[in-house]
Amino acid sequence: QVQLKESGPGLVKPSETLSLTCTVSGGFIDSGDDFWHWIRQPPGKGLEWIGYISYSGSTSYNPSLRGQVSISFDTSKNQFSLKLPSVTVADTAVYFCARGVGAIFFDYWGLGALVAVSS
Amino acid sequence: QSALTQPASVSGSPGQSITISCAGTNSDVGAYSFVSWYQLHPGKAPKLMIYDVNKRPSGVSDRFSGSQSGTTASLTISGLQADDEADYFCSSYTTSNTVLFGGGTKLTVL
Numbered sequence: 001q002v003q004l005k006e007s008g009p010g011l012v013k014p015s016e017t018l019s020l021t022c023t024v025s026g027g028f029i030d031s032g033d034d035f036w037h038w039i040r041q042p043p044g045k046g047l048e049w050i051g052y053i054s055y056s057g058s059t060s061y062n063p064s065l066r067g068q069v070s071i072s073f074d075t076s077k078n079q080f081s082l083k084l085p086s087v088t089v090a091d092t093a094v095y096f097c098a099r100g101v102g103a104i105f106f107d108y109w110g111l112g113a114l115v116a117v118s119s
Numbered sequence: 120q121s122a123l124t125q126p127a128s129v130s131g132s133p134g135q136s137i138t139i140s141c142a143g144t145n146s147d148v149g150a151y152s153f154v155s156w157y158q159l160h161p162g163k164a165p166k167l168m169i170y171d172v173n174k175r176p177s178g179v180s181d182r183f184s185g186s187q188s189g190t191t192a193s194l195t196i197s198g199l200q201a202d203d204e205a206d207y208f209c210s211s212y213t214t215s216n217t218v219l220f221g222g223g224t225k226l227t228v229l
Binding site: 037039045046047048049060061062063096098101102103104105106107108109110111112 | 122153155157162163164165166167170171176208210212215216217218219220221222223
């Protein structure tokens, strides 16, 4: 059973970089055909796909995110990470990490981590 | 890219059936058979309910079914139960190798 858990600061100041890590257990992030995604949900709003990194290291990002987001992985720790620079209040959201079958669907999710952007 | 269009809310009584629509374009929903549906309960991890338009993961009740016609997909829940009350989101793979979600639908079981 694959499990995912998000971790990182719950508060980030405007213009700083939001950094989150997802720790995966029950599977290896660089094996199989799995894709590892970040998805967020601003308060009272819908889900927004942020991007993915594949088992081979290829990435794809939501074009609406200003081209600055980056997702990487650390195979030694079985983790993948999100970096979103120059955040604004609009980046306040619950951030989920999820395992994807490609970018087709998401079969395992973390519980989510609330990140507030505020001075 | 605009979000897929879902009704903001639907409701039904226990035992009834409801359908949630998810409207897209020929660049997403209408391009492939890659629509999925997720159930969100507060404080819980989102749960995959339907994938590839109409397939159910192991463990998901057969009261949940999916369909698609052109650029609109639908999720039907039959025999409504109190525990079905949640937010539901559709998702589609796009021709740009990205993912679009719907705005979400709040299901209320009366």
